[in-house]
Amino acid sequence: xxxxxxxxxxxxxxxxxxxxxxxxxxxxxxxxxxxxxxxxxxxxxxxxxxxxxxxxxxxxxxxxxxxxxxxxxxxxxxxxxxxxxxxxxxxxxxxxxxxxxxxxxxxxxxxxxxxxxxxxxxxxxxxxxxxxxxxxxxxxxxxxxxxxxxxxxxxxxxxxxxxxxxxxxxxxxxxxxxxxxxxxxxxxxxxxxxxxxxxxxxxxxxxxxxxxxxxxxxxxxxxxxxxxxxxxxxxxxxxxxxxxxxxxxxxxxxxxxxxxxxxxxxxxxxxxxxxxxxxxxxxxxxxxxxxxxxxxxxxxxxxxxxxxxxxxxxxxxxxxxxxxxxxxxxxxxxxxxxxxxxxxxxxxxxxxxxxxxxxxxxxxxxxxxxxxxxxxxxxxxxxxxxxxxxxxxxxxxxxxxxxxxxxxxxxxxxxxxxxxxxxxxxxxxxxxxxxxxxxxxxxxxxxxxxxxxxxxxxxxxxxxxxxxxxxxxxxxxxxxxxxxxxxxxxxxxxxxxxxxxxxxxxxxxxxxxxxxxxxxxxxxxxxxxxxxxxxxxxxxxxxxxxxxxxxxxxxxxxxxxxxxxxxxxxxxxxxxxxxxxxxxxxxxxxxxxxxxxxxxxxxxxxxxxxxxxxxxxxxxxxxxxxxxxxxxxxxxxxxxxxxxxxxxxxxxxxxxxxxxxxxxxxxxxxxxxxxxxxxxxxxxxxxxxxxxxxxxxxxxxxxxxxxxxxxxxxxxxxxxxxxxxxxxxxxxxxxxxxxxxxxxxxx
Amino acid sequence: xxxxxxxxxxxxxxxxxxxxxxxxxxxxxxxxxxxxxxxxxxxxxxxxxxxxxxxxxxxxxxxxxxxxxxxxxxxxxxxxxxxxxxxxxxxxxxxxxxxxxxxxxxxxxxxxxxxxxxxxxxxxx
Numbered sequence: 058x059x060x061x062x063x064x065x066x067x068x069x070x071x072x073x074x075x076x077x078x079x080x081x082x083x084x085x086x087x088x089x090x091x092x093x094x095x096x097x098x099x100x101x102x103x104x105x106x107x108x109x110x111x112x113x114x115x116x117x118x119x120x121x122x123x124x125x126x127x128x129x130x131x132x133x134x135x136x137x138x139x140x141x142x143x144x145x146x147x148x149x150x151x152x153x154x155x156x157x158x159x160x161x162x163x164x165x166x167x168x169x170x171x172x173x174x175x176x177x178x179x180x181x182x183x184x185x186x187x188x189x190x191x192x193x194x195x196x197x198x199x200x201x202x203x204x205x206x207x208x209x210x211x212x213x214x215x216x217x218x219x220x221x222x223x224x225x226x227x228x229x230x231x232x233x234x235x236x237x238x239x240x241x242x243x244x245x246x247x248x249x250x251x252x253x254x255x256x257x258x259x260x261x262x263x264x265x266x267x268x269x270x271x272x273x274x275x276x277x278x279x280x281x282x283x284x285x286x287x288x289x290x291x292x293x294x295x296x297x298x299x300x301x302x303x304x305x306x307x308x309x310x311x312x313x314x315x316x317x318x319x320x321x322x323x324x325x326x327x328x329x330x331x332x333x334x335x336x337x338x339x340x341x342x343x344x345x346x347x348x349x350x351x352x353x354x355x356x357x358x359x360x361x362x363x364x365x366x367x368x369x370x371x372x373x374x375x376x377x378x379x380x381x382x383x384x385x386x387x388x389x390x391x392x393x394x395x396x397x398x399x400x401x402x403x404x405x406x407x408x409x410x411x412x413x414x415x416x417x418x419x420x421x422x423x424x425x426x427x428x429x430x431x432x433x434x435x436x437x438x439x440x441x442x443x444x445x446x447x448x449x450x451x452x453x454x455x456x457x458x459x460x461x462x463x464x465x466x467x468x469x470x471x472x473x474x475x476x477x478x479x480x481x482x483x484x485x486x487x488x489x490x491x492x493x494x495x496x497x498x499x500x501x502x503x504x505x506x507x508x509x510x511x512x513x514x515x516x517x518x519x520x521x522x523x524x525x526x527x528x529x530x531x532x533x534x535x536x537x538x539x540x541x542x543x544x545x546x547x548x549x550x551x552x553x554x555x556x557x558x559x560x561x562x563x564x565x566x567x568x569x570x571x572x573x574x575x576x577x578x579x580x581x582x583x584x585x586x587x588x589x590x591x592x593x594x595x596x597x598x599x600x601x602x603x604x605x606x607x608x609x610x611x612x613x614x615x616x617x618x619x620x621x622x623x624x625x626x627x628x629x630x631x632x633x634x635x636x637x638x639x640x641x642x643x644x645x646x647x648x649x650x651x652x653x654x655x656x657x658x659x660x661x662x663x664x665x666x667x668x669x670x671x672x673x674x675x676x677x678x679x680x681x682x683x684x685x686x687x688x689x690x691x692x693x694x695x696x697x698x699x700x701x702x703x704x705x706x707x708x709x710x711x712x713x714x715x716x717x718x719x720x721x722x723x724x725x726x727x728x729x730x731x732x733x734x735x736x737x738x739x740x741x742x743x744x745x746x747x748x749x750x751x752x753x754x755x756x757x758x759x760x761x762x763x764x765x766x767x768x769x770x771x772x773x774x775x776x777x778x779x780x781x782x783x784x785x786x787x788x789x790x791x792x793x794x795x796x797x798x799x800x801x802x803x804x
Numbered sequence: 805x806x807x808x809x810x811x812x813x814x815x816x817x818x819x820x821x822x823x824x825x826x827x828x829x830x831x832x833x834x835x836x837x838x839x840x841x842x843x844x845x846x847x848x849x850x851x852x853x854x855x856x857x858x859x860x861x862x863x864x865x866x867x868x869x870x871x872x873x874x875x876x877x878x879x880x881x882x883x884x885x886x887x888x889x890x891x892x893x894x895x896x897x898x899x900x901x902x903x904x905x906x907x908x909x910x911x912x913x914x915x916x917x918x919x920x921x922x923x924x925x926x927x928x929x
Contacts, residue, residue: 598824598825602821624806625805625807625808626805638811639808641812641815641845642816645816645841646819649819649822649823657830661838664816664838668844672848675849675854676857676858676869676874677857677869677874677877679874680848680874683881690885694892701896702896710830710905723822723825726822727818728818730817731815731817731818731821734814734818734842735814738846739807739810741846741850742806746852747852750853752851752852752872755872756862759860760860764860766860767868767871768859771875772875776875780879783879787886790886790887790889793890793893794890797896798897800900
């Protein structure tokens with residue numbers, strides 16, 4: 058198998074998935090799969106292709122297709138620059154497809170636990186993709202950060218789901234939407250679920266993981282930002298919106314978070330020098346818009362949020378792919394300050410990405426114009442200060458998009474550049490064409506957004522974006538945005554100092570510091586415990602025996618003792634057993650004294666053999682025979698190992714004197730252990746026998762199992778699974794021994 | 805009889821834990837074997853009845869020893885044997901890589917190794 062074949066395979070699968078989703082949505086008109094999954098836990102495997110699911114799965118598969126095509130050329134070059142072999146290619150495509158699959162599953166799932174499972178699957182896929190350059194420390198750390206931030210908050214989602222289940226007795230989302238009543242419980246559950254969604258879509262104060270995740274290869278970033286992972290966060294808000302909107306303060310909280318993210322992301326995007334960092338902060342601010350629209354509430358908010366996700370995904374994926382192509386063309390240059398004037402070398406890319414940039418900046422004749430139109434409408438519907446805030450956010454977007462595009466293609470040339478393969482520009486052009494197509498004929502996109510908005514809003518949303526050539530408020534706001542945007546671009550020298558100070562403040566006192574501090578603290582704590590426990594084997598034994606002893610002691614103290622202990626009668630026939638038991642005890646004590654190992658082995662065997670006698674007196678000839686057999690083999694094994702070890706080493710151990718203080722301490726520990734064992738076994742053995750027992754049944758049934766010996770019937774028949782387990786243990790032990798003795802090479 | 809059984813179990817367990825605390829790895833293995841012997845004895849003496857062996861033909865009117873605990877003890881003996889054999893070969897393997905059977909030597913070597921790993925990590929930072 059050639060590793061490069063992974064790319065076409067991945068692309069074909071992504072294309073097929075896209076076609077299937079399109080077919081399912083347009084021709085089949087959606088559909089539902091509903092299977093009992095774990096009925097005893099009320100879990101159902103329910104998938105439904107509704108409007109919301111169609112929107113996000115079309116994005117996940119469609120942009121996934123563009124990304125895999127792009128990666129077919131990008132990835133071999135990327136690996137070549139890093140001096141890695143092509144054998145790493147299939148891993149990338151595997152995880153992209155896994156990501157795609159879990160995204161599609163997530164958006165279609167209708168069962169809370171199913172949603173949680175797919176939610177975590179996306180986190181796992183993203184961990185491997187962000188950490189794709191695993192030899193780089195930075196990459197590994199970023200992957201871990203993304204996994205921790207989204208994984209820990211995912212637990213909030215699970216808790217929220219369980220709270221809802223406890224209150225309403227179902228995990229089915231449609232049933233919950235119908236049944237749930239506004240109240241403290243719904244508010245708490247909704248807030249927990251919203252936290253999970255906000256952390257995944259990198260909203261304030263969880264935004265710090267996203268810029269770090271830029272350590273991933275560019276196709277991963279493009280995918281992560283536009284169609285998966287970050288999009289999954291706002292998807293979750295959209296999916297649970299019917300529950301969330303029943304609580305007013307939750308909507309207000311979403312407004313605040315959305316505004317905060319718009320501001321932080323927008324301002325920092327204006328200060329970043331590294332291309333992908335700029336785009337990362339832009340993503341934070343763009344999803345801030347979406348969260349803001351959710352917070353505004355109303356039908357404009359619901360449809361607007363859905364439409365915004367489409368428009369942003371198309372534009373942002375293209376811009377990321379542009380950044381990757383530019384870096385490739387300039388031999389690894391990623392800084393805006395060292396780029397510029399590439400219009401001559403990359404004219405095609407310049408035009409293609411220009412479309413997408415125009416879309417992000419919301420210029421007319423692009424799909425982006427309508428995203429802002431809906432955004433403004435939603436803000437106007439709410440009234441108050443919100444229209445002004447909306448314009449401010451749009452101005453920031455306009456300014457940093459211009460900064461990105463003009464910084465690469467216009468101005469002076471600052472670095473060497475060469476052309477890039479067509480496979481790396483065609484996906485950008487295709488996405489750019491879609492951005493323009495949406496600007497010219499918005500109906501299909503609007504229809505999709507409407508269908509998604511209906512699911513989110515849980516009611517029909519008759520909203521149609523269109524061009525209106527009049528002086529209505531939305532158009533005036535758009536014009537104001539362009540004018541103010543140009544002003545912001547031109548006055549850069551006035552505000553850049555303040556913006557950078559803001560960025561530095563975030564580094565000094567931002568939530569990222571808290572993340573690192575808590576990570577460090579937890580690490581130190583676990584190191585402390587680790588050092589306490591595993592200094593050597595003895596401390597390990599002590600950390601098990603010590604707490605166990607305390608627990609057993611507490612158990613003994615708090616158990617009523619009256620009638621709990623019995624000395625037990627000794628009948629005339631019991632004397633042989635009595636003597637044998639005494640002999641076992643004496644032989645056991647004798648193992649303490651021999652210094653030479655061979656003597657020790659022989660004394661140990663004598664304990665075992667006398668124990669066989671005890672077993673025989675207990676009425677168990679089978680047990681006695683097995684004990685004799687095992688003891689014999691054990692003695693042989695012991696002597697065999699002693700032969701393998703050099704005499705010198707053994708003699709050193711034998712003559713190694715044990716200090717008196719340690720002897721006393723060990724004896725004290727042994728006495729305490731023995732005392733506890735005595736108390737536990739005495740109290741247990743003193744329990745009166747039951748009238749009826751399973752054993753009587755076994756004895757009665759043994760002839761029916763064609764056995765004369767009841768014990769063999771139990772082992773081979775009644776409790777045959779136990780014996781299977783036992784054989785497995787012996788088999789594994791045997792494998793282990795063979796491997797150990799052949800120094801790790803079994804074959 | 806109950807008291808005597810309990811005392812014997814206690815002695816086996818106590819001596820076993822004494823040996824577990826030793827520095828000599830072979831004595832540690834012996835300690836584990838003694839502890840598992842204590843467990844086996846505990847199992848068999850926890851039988852609900854004691855009398856003739858549970859093998860047909862059974863004598864009428866005489867109590868039959870509890871066959872269930874015997875079956876369980878049998879399983880336990882075999883598993884304990886497997887584990888002890890594995891431990892013994894582990895001890896041998898430890899000897900071949902550290903050339904010592906003394907826990908103190910081995911944990912010193914471990915600490916040294918860990919410190920060298922840590923210092924390498926610090927250097928990477």
